Amino acid sequence: MLRNDKPRPGEFFQRDRSLHPPQYTPGYKTSVARSPRYALLSLENTISEMTGPVFGHNDIDPIDNDLIKNYAKTGDPIGERIIVHGRVLDESGRGVPNTLVEIWQANAGGRYRHKKDTYLAPIDPNFGGCGRTLTDENGFYFFRTVKPGAYPWRNYVNSWRPAHIHVSVFGTSFVQRLITQMYFEGDPLIKVCPIVNTIPDPQAIDQLIAPLDMNAAIPLDCLAYKFDIVLRGRRSTLFENRLEGN
Amino acid sequence: MPQPLDYLRETASQTAGPYVHIGLAPGAAGFQIFRRELGWDIAGPNAPGERIRVEGIVIDGTGSPVKDVLLEVWQADANGVHAHPEDQRRDQAAEGFRGWGRVITDFDTGLWAFDTVKPGPVPGRNGSRQAPHISLWIVARGINIGLHTRLYFDDEAEANAADPVLNMIEHVNRRPTLIAQRSMRDGSPVYRFDIRLQGDNETVFFDL
Ligand SMILES: [Fe+3]
Numbered sequence: 001m002l003r004n005d006k007p008r009p010g011e012f013f014q015r016d017r018s019l020h021p022p023q024y025t026p027g028y029k030t031s032v033a034r035s036p037r038y039a040l041l042s043l044e045n046t047i048s049e050m051t052g053p054v055f056g057h058n059d060i061d062p063i064d065n066d067l068i069k070n071y072a073k074t075g076d077p078i079g080e081r082i083i084v085h086g087r088v089l090d091e092s093g094r095g096v097p098n099t100l101v102e103i104w105q106a107n108a109g110g111r112y113r114h115k116k117d118t119y120l121a122p123i124d125p126n127f128g129g130c131g132r133t134l135t136d137e138n139g140f141y142f143f144r145t146v147k148p149g150a151y152p153w154r155n156y157v158n159s160w161r162p163a164h165i166h167v168s169v170f171g172t173s174f175v176q177r178l179i180t181q182m183y184f185e186g187d188p189l190i191k192v193c194p195i196v197n198t199i200p201d202p203q204a205i206d207q208l209i210a211p212l213d214m215n216a217a218i219p220l221d222c223l224a225y226k227f228d229i230v231l232r233g234r235r236s237t238l239f240e241n242r243l244e245g246n
Numbered sequence: 247m248p249q250p251l252d253y254l255r256e257t258a259s260q261t262a263g264p265y266v267h268i269g270l271a272p273g274a275a276g277f278q279i280f281r282r283e284l285g286w287d288i289a290g291p292n293a294p295g296e297r298i299r300v301e302g303i304v305i306d307g308t309g310s311p312v313k314d315v316l317l318e319v320w321q322a323d324a325n326g327v328h329a330h331p332e333d334q335r336r337d338q339a340a341e342g343f344r345g346w347g348r349v350i351t352d353f354d355t356g357l358w359a360f361d362t363v364k365p366g367p368v369p370g371r372n373g374s375r376q377a378p379h380i381s382l383w384i385v386a387r388g389i390n391i392g393l394h395t396r397l398y399f400d401d402e403a404e405a406n407a408a409d410p411v412l413n414m415i416e417h418v419n420r421r422p423t424l425i426a427q428r429s430m431r432d433g434s435p436v437y438r439f440d441i442r443l444q445g446d447n448e449t450v451f452f453d454l
Contacts (some may be wrong), residue, residue, distance in 0.1 A: 005365060015453065021260070031388045031389070034307070037307075040451050043453070044411075045369055046376065048368060054331070061280070091253045103269060113276070117266060128272070130272055132280075146453055151345075166269055174381055178392075179385055181260040182338060196260075206260070208257070
């Protein structure tokens with residue numbers, strides 16, 4: 001289902017919490033002391049939540065979405081060259097235009113350029129590991145990068161993260177704010193990852209796995225993966241919206 | 247079989263992890279990459295209103311500061327106008343005022359702080375009025391889906407008493423978890439707002 005008309009103002013659909021991870025997930029140990037114990041208080045939308053920051057092309061630079069070039073010092077980074085592309089949509093299938101998408105990831109060896117990452121794999125002098133872009137008028141976005149490596153982390157003694165790219169998206173409203181992770185089709189570490197498995201719904205996990213997209217690959221240059229991101233949808237204004245009252 | 251409802255399903259959240267700074271605040275991760283980072287200037291230099299600092303720590307269920315958290319801030323300007331096309335008074339928004347910010351904690355102490363202007367009251371539902379408040383969204387390692395909360399101001403007692411959201415909190419003794427405490431430091435107002443993820447005085451979080 002693809003529609004190209006612009007989202008119409010209206011209140012947002014209630015978030016379906018059953019396809020998100022709950023806060024308390026003992027298999028992911030760090031969540032135990034960082035998860036609220038009381039129920040969240042459900043709030044109907046007000047202007048404070050239905051609005052959100054607006055970004056424009058003066059906020060970012062064109063090279064920001066090219067992780068192969070945006071930190072290159074002496075040459076290209078090491079690793080499998082890939083394009084990650086897709087569309088930001090809402091639950092009604094409409095593209096979300098001009099919204100900020102930010103990504104970050106480890107290098108091809110599984111090491112982050114972060115002063116707190118001490119994994120023994122080497123830093124790549126030509127790879128920063130972050131990028132950002134705005135979706136176009138129909139919600140499409142793309143990045144060029146290298147495929148990140150798996151890395152070990154302290155949860156169980158032998159826990160490893162599958163290859164993943166962290167993704168942050170805004171939408172048009174503060175209630176749509178989302179951070180997630182994109183995984184790669186065929187990675188055997190996905191099914192044993194305690195962070196992936198915080199999500200109880202298998203179909204919701206599948207939705208985080210980007211398929212190889214040979215039609216978007218560039219022959220003799222670059223493979224491609226496709227990752228669509230769905231943000232919360234909004235009610236159509238079939239009846240008058242009384243949000244502001246008066 | 248009835249007709250299928252062909253809505254898409256929202257993409258599931260995943261934790262921002264320990265290295266969120268690389269993507270959203272690379273300077274804090276220890277490197278310079280973008281011409282400029284986003285979210286460090288909430289109000290701009292010229293917006294009218296009282297200039298304030300807001301600071302605090304995020305505390306986990308063991309009572310320890312959370313040192314790898316990232317907070318985002320969203321607020322109206324001093325006249326209660328949001329810099330967003332759906333605010334009917336947007337053309338009255340203060341010049342240069344964005345209303346959005348992003349802050350991280352100090353890696354050693356867990357303290358975070360941001361500078362802004364104090365927001366004005368904004369419309370609520372059905373003709374009501376909301377007390378001045380700032381919306382906050384919190385992500386970190388160990389937080390599976392971003393936590394939404396609100397910050398109100400302790401010098402707005404009358405407006406707070408009439409605020410429809412504060413009044414919706416059934417457990418009255420939890421309402422103060424959303425109210426920041428004002429003090430003066432070197433002649434400037436500072437509001438303290440500690441956020442407790444769990445345990446005694448757990449902050450009220452919202453499902454928006
Ligand atoms: Fe990661």
